[in-house]
Amino acid sequence: MRAYAQFILLSxxxxxxxTACNDSDTEETSNAQENKENEQQEVDLEDAFSPNEDxxxxxxxxxxxENKENEGVSEPGIYDPEEVSGRENPDADGNVVYPEALENxxxxxxYENTLVYSGTVNxxxxxxxxxxxxxxxxxxxxxxxxxxxGYFTIALNGTELEAGxxxxxxxxxxxxxEQQLVLPIQPAEEGMELVEKISEKTAVEEIKQVTDLPEFYxxxxxxxxxTSPEAxxxxxxxxxxxxxTMELEADENGDFSGDFSNFPYQAKGESGLQEGQMxxxxxxxxxxHVALFLSEIQPPSDDPQL
Numbered sequence: 001m002r003a004y005a006q007f008i009l010l011s012x013x014x015x016x017x018x019t020a021c022n023d024s025d026t027e028e029t030s031n032a033q034e035n036k037e038n039e040q041q042e043v044d045l046e047d048a049f050s051p052n053e054d055x056x057x058x059x060x061x062x063x064x065x066e067n068k069e070n071e072g073v074s075e076p077g078i079y080d081p082e083e084v085s086g087r088e089n090p091d092a093d094g095n096v097v098y099p100e101a102l103e104n105x106x107x108x109x110x111y112e113n114t115l116v117y118s119g120t121v122n123x124x125x126x127x128x129x130x131x132x133x134x135x136x137x138x139x140x141x142x143x144x145x146x147x148x149x150g151y152f153t154i155a156l157n158g159t160e161l162e163a164g165x166x167x168x169x170x171x172x173x174x175x176x177x178e179q180q181l182v183l184p185i186q187p188a189e190e191g192m193e194l195v196e197k198i199s200e201k202t203a204v205e206e207i208k209q210v211t212d213l214p215e216f217y218x219x220x221x222x223x224x225x226x227t228s229p230e231a232x233x234x235x236x237x238x239x240x241x242x243x244x245t246m247e248l249e250a251d252e253n254g255d256f257s258g259d260f261s262n263f264p265y266q267a268k269g270e271s272g273l274q275e276g277q278m279x280x281x282x283x284x285x286x287x288x289h290v291a292l293f294l295s296e297i298q299p300p301s302d303d304p305q306l
Contacts, residue, residue: 076108076195077186084181101125101171101179104150108195112163112188115238116155116280116292117195121171123150128178130168131159131240142240149288151197155238155280163187196292207231207283207291210254217301218275221261227283229254234282235263238294275299 084107085097103122110117121127129142144154161167163185171179186192196204211227227233233256236245246263250256263273274297281293 075198076111076192078198079107079109079181079183081105081107084183085179097179098175100175105171106197106199107169107181107183108198109186109192110156110161110167110183110195111186111192112161113193114161114195115157115193115278116153116294118151118153118197118290118292120150120197120199121146121152123148124174125150126172127152128170128172129154129240130170131156134159147284147288147290151288151290153280153282153290153292155236155240157238157240157278159240161185194292194294197290200289203285203287203289204291207285207289208293211283211291211293213281213293213295215298215301216273216279216295217298217303218273219300220273221259222257223260224255224257225281226250226254227256228285230286231256232284233258234280234284235260236280236282238278238280273297 081102085102100122104120105122106120108117108119123146126143126146129144130139131142132139142154144152146152165185167183167185169181169183171181207228211225213225214223216223225233227250229250229252231250231254233248233250234245235248235258244263246258246260248256248258260273277297279295279297281295283291283293285291
């Protein structure tokens with residue numbers, strides 16, 4: 001009887017131990033399966049979001065590259081009126097610089113590679129440039145037109161500019177005598193072939209966004225383009241001494257056209273457009289804002305529509 005009781009007790013212990021082991025194995029198996037499912041979910045989530053992450057990385061890369069490009073695009077500096085007028089270092093005669101000459105004065109830097117230059121003066125004043133003629137020691141004065149807002153543009157392609165030299169300009173009109181300013185020529189800098197007014201950058205960009213200038217060919221007779229609605233379009237050679245100008249007007253949709261079959265290429269003493277010739281398009285919108293564009297004449301085209 002005692003032996004039978006011991007057998008019953010031993011069987012009970014074996015059963016409990018087996019159950020505990022099975023429960024432990026079941027729990028471990030369950031945990032392993034749960035961990036595996038969690039790992040799979042993480043993989044699935046990575047797969048689901050990886051395209052967006054790639055896209056975000058690409059966008060971040062594009063933004064970074066764009067920022068680098070923008071960092072590389074510089075704007076022209078501005079001459080200090082106090083310095084270029086000589087007010088900081090007046091001459092021995094103590095010449096007075098009249099305040100009227102400095103009103104509304106905005107003179108961006110002129111660079112060694114500048115082809116077209118623009119700025120502003122007092123609308124009641126005029127501006128005169130003293131330029132050295134090409135292949136000559138002679139100087140000639142050029143008086144660019146000044147708008148009602150005081151804006152002016154002058155082509156400089158016909159004169160040689162060298163860094164370190166000084167360009168002499170004069171502010172004239174409604175003063176006891178003209179005011180002489182001395183502008184140092186800056187070293188060549190990429191993008192400074194065309195120097196535009198800085199203070200109206202937003203308005204200028206708006207004109208540029210709506211302007212479309214197709215290729216201009218040597219055998220182009222009638223040229224069609226698009227710009228700001230009802231804008232005044234001036235097309236001229238970029239030569240201050242011999243350049244000719246054609247004035248056109250855009251319609252209410254901004255479309256304009258002009259007959260260039262007899263446009264004189266006076267810089268070469270010839271009539272008609274020539275390959276390599278540079279033309280300046282000056283767009284003046286209805287509010288008086290001005291945007292400038294350069295267009296190089298291309299070789300003759302086989303298109304009969306030109």
